[in-house]
Amino acid sequence: MSWKHSAWRTLARTREALGVRARPGLRVLGYHCVGAPLPGDPYGLAVAPAAFERQMELVAYGQFGRAVPLGGARLDGGAEIAVTFDDGYQDVLRTAAPTLVRLGLPFTVCVTPGLLDAGRPHLAWDELSELGRINGCEIGAHGLTHARLDRLDDAALAVELSGSRQRLEDALGRAVRVMTWPHGAASRRAAAAAKAAGFARAACSLYGVNAPGRDPLLLQRVEITGFDGERDFVGKCSGAWDWFALRQGDPASR
Numbered sequence: 001m002s003w004k005h006s007a008w009r010t011l012a013r014t015r016e017a018l019g020v021r022a023r024p025g026l027r028v029l030g031y032h033c034v035g036a037p038l039p040g041d042p043y044g045l046a047v048a049p050a051a052f053e054r055q056m057e058l059v060a061y062g063q064f065g066r067a068v069p070l071g072g073a074r075l076d077g078g079a080e081i082a083v084t085f086d087d088g089y090q091d092v093l094r095t096a097a098p099t100l101v102r103l104g105l106p107f108t109v110c111v112t113p114g115l116l117d118a119g120r121p122h123l124a125w126d127e128l129s130e131l132g133r134i135n136g137c138e139i140g141a142h143g144l145t146h147a148r149l150d151r152l153d154d155a156a157l158a159v160e161l162s163g164s165r166q167r168l169e170d171a172l173g174r175a176v177r178v179m180t181w182p183h184g185a186a187s188r189r190a191a192a193a194a195k196a197a198g199f200a201r202a203a204c205s206l207y208g209v210n211a212p213g214r215d216p217l218l219l220q221r222v223e224i225t226g227f228d229g230e231r232d233f234v235g236k237c238s239g240a241w242d243w244f245a246l247r248q249g250d251p252a253s254r
């Protein structure tokens, strides 16, 4: 864990001590993989299976709101929580999904066709189909090649958005209407393009809770990492880490 993460944790705990509470709304949790740490990963992308199981038990307990898939959120100001995974790691199928199914929690897995083509540690295409058949599992897109979509011109952006949706729909045989922004990188222009490409919901990486009126193509999301203890997790679900948005900048203002 870096000194930065330690400093962020201290700020979050200060907010807890001050009793700062987030507004209700849709809280979106962002995960990558659930398993052993990835080689050379400074970001803590892998959450240990035992920690993930405990986190999901807390979500299933209901204290953070009604558990919903990203596409099924009402976004009406009621307390909702969505569990999302980016990139399409293989252990989402083998390790995370069984826990989520056991607890009856819906979840959303946003995958990048280009990463699936590249193989391990990402899902193979037949494994994606297997994941898509799990009751409660929603499949979304995460770009076609994992490029930063906010930096592309309109034509390249349309290829990434429509291309990812088309490839996933062809593989799954059903509509794909949700996505997450690769690298969390989005803008108002990119959001408008995502809507035009047929997406109804998209989440970025801006910390915070989604109140009514938030652009559904620029939904805020908190990232859960392998560095997070249970108290960090509860804080992230309860708004103690939402100050982090101040150092990120809102894509809705770009």
Ligand SMILES: [Zn+2]
Binding pocket: 086, 087, 142, 146, 182, 183
């Ligand atoms: Zn990604």
